[in-house]
Amino acid sequence: MKVCAARCSSYHYPEIEAAVNEVFSEFGGIGAFIKPGERVLIKPNMLEGLPPERAVTTHPEVVRAVVRHVKKAGAIPLVGDSPGTGNTERVAGRCGIAQVCQEEGIELLPFAEAKDYSYPEGRTIKRFTLARELSEVDKVISVAKMKTHSFMGITGGIKNLFGFNVATTKAQYHLRMQKRDDFAAMLTDLALFIKPVFFLVDGVVGMEGNGPRNGKPKKAGVILGGDNGFAVDMVMTKMMGFEADKMPVARTALAWGVVAPLKEIDVTGSGKDLTFNFTPPDNIESLDGRIPSFLVRIFQNQFTARPVMNNNCTGCGRCARHCPPKAIKIENRRAVVDYEKCIRCYCCQELCPANAVELKEGFLMRLFSRKK
Ligand code: SF4
Ligand code: SF4
The missing domain is CATH 3.40.50 (Rossmann fold)
Structure with missing residues (x-):
């Protein structure tokens, strides 16, 4: 290979x-x-x-x-x-x-x-x-x-x-x-x-x-x-x-x-020895495979980072249109997430034109995370 x-x-x-x-x-x-x-x-x-x-x-x-x-x-x-x-x-x-x-x-x-x-x-x-x-x-x-x-x-x-x-x-x-x-x-x-x-x-x-x-x-x-x-x-x-x-x-x-x-x-190739130090995404740490899956299912909200909209949000609605489970509503010109429905796919962060979506780790994720 x-x-x-x-x-x-x-x-x-x-x-x-x-x-x-x-x-x-x-x-x-x-x-x-x-x-x-x-x-x-x-x-x-x-x-x-x-x-x-x-x-x-x-x-x-x-x-x-x-x-x-x-x-x-x-x-x-x-x-x-x-x-x-x-x-x-x-x-x-x-x-x-x-x-x-x-x-x-x-x-x-x-x-x-x-x-x-x-x-x-x-x-x-x-x-x-x-x-x-x-x-x-x-x-x-x-x-x-x-x-x-x-x-x-x-x-x-x-x-x-x-x-x-x-x-x-x-x-x-x-x-x-x-x-x-x-x-x-x-x-x-x-x-x-x-x-x-x-x-x-x-x-x-x-x-x-x-x-x-x-x-x-x-x-x-x-x-x-x-x-x-x-x-x-x-x-x-x-x-x-x-x-x-x-x-x-x-x-x-x-x-x-x-x-x-x-x-x-x-x-x-001429670049085979190149190495860099890319800054990772906020949510690169995954607990998949390290925590029993039934625990992850029960405490889903705490084992995954949740999307939180910051003040850059203009209420444009793009995230709401693309959110797979329709967990986002626009209220008072601001995106609001229903975390019970949110599946943590981060499509909202991927597509937000205003860089308004931050990912915040839950308590258990911080506890188990290697990077903390
Ligand atoms: S896509 Fe970004 S700016 Fe637009 S409503 Fe959603 S979070 Fe706000
Ligand atoms: S992470 Fe996915 S499911 Fe959750 S609010 Fe964003 S787009 Fe919707």
């Missing part, structure tokens, strides 16, 4: 092109994964329509480099996603990816229509409801962003695939998989079902702190890639300065034997 990390100090196109080329070359070139004439869906992270310098979305020049590689291999590149909020065309326009599609003369797929996919081999999910476009392409390449994530610890190549769920179905997964480890198992099944042929991660400028939306941009100067997304994410996590095998998806992938332990992954 191999991961390549290529140094890349800026989004100046020739540098991006060289780094992406270094990564693919390490695996024998993109031609080892796609054939001429195939329709190849490039899946960037387009969480929200924010400018590239906010580091919320995959940088458009990284998408351009992958598009050109796919073209050079004689295949047909397409770009698609279902953003966390907002319509795909508008989001792609704001984050610069629509312009790349236009300039490169390729199609932007909005993932508006869902379709059922049977997956009998799934360990947690036997049937996914995903974008129709997935059934109309031959190959998928995940082109993610290196970011922290309040719920999953980090987001890279694997979590990026959650965007294959069209808008309304995302909340359903949060309702069904409320514990971190259950959600991570669903993501693991999802990645094994979609099976992208390659995973690239844009870490030229990543995000630290309260990602995936409200953290701070952090320059890392690296592009990572490989054909096993779990391995790419584990190497990325270690580079960020976190314990790679403690992240919920990595824990699941290791337990299922679909990724090798970190020490057995061959890390190559």
Whole structure:
């Protein structure tokens, strides 16, 4: 199992092109994964329509480099996603990816229509409801962003695939998989079902702190890639300065034997020795697996951090619209959470445009938490 990390100090196109080329070359070139004439869906992270310098979305020049590689291999590149909020065309326009599609003369797929996919081999999910476009392409390449994530610890190549769920179905997964480890198992099944042929991660400028939306941009100067997304994410996590095998998806992938332990992954490339000190999200500490599950269920409120709205709240209502169990009401121009209904999915923190959602640990969580 191999991961390549290529140094890349800026989004100046020739540098991006060289780094992406270094990564693919390490695996024998993109031609080892796609054939001429195939329709190849490039899946960037387009969480929200924010400018590239906010580091919320995959940088458009990284998408351009992958598009050109796919073209050079004689295949047909397409770009698609279902953003966390907002319509795909508008989001792609704001984050610069629509312009790349236009300039490169390729199609932007909005993932508006869902379709059922049977997956009998799934360990947690036997049937996914995903974008129709997935059934109309031959190959998928995940082109993610290196970011922290309040719920999953980090987001890279694997979590990026959650965007294959069209808008309304995302909340359903949060309702069904409320514990971190259950959600991570669903993501693991999802990645094994979609099976992208390659995973690239844009870490030229990543995000630290309260990602995936409200953290701070952090320059890392690296592009990572490989054909096993779990391995790419584990190497990325270690580079960020976190314990790679403690992240919920990595824990699941290791337990299922679909990724090798970190020490057995061959890390190559000009950036293989890079390490950073990313600030973790407020809620990176998870007690999953360390406390008997019946106790966690009984004392759910005390074993998980709860979202608390600070004075930045403008009462815009976006959190209320996206809260899976409808636990948020807007009262007197302020979001108010019903903690009896709240499932601690942190979608509100992820999507709040005003960075108004803080995560406060419960008493028992503080008591058991290693970081205190
Ligand atoms: S918490 Fe954020 S998303 Fe929710 S109403 Fe306030 S400003 Fe809007
Ligand atoms: S209030 Fe926030 S954390 Fe709680 S269920 Fe709603 S979106 Fe999830």
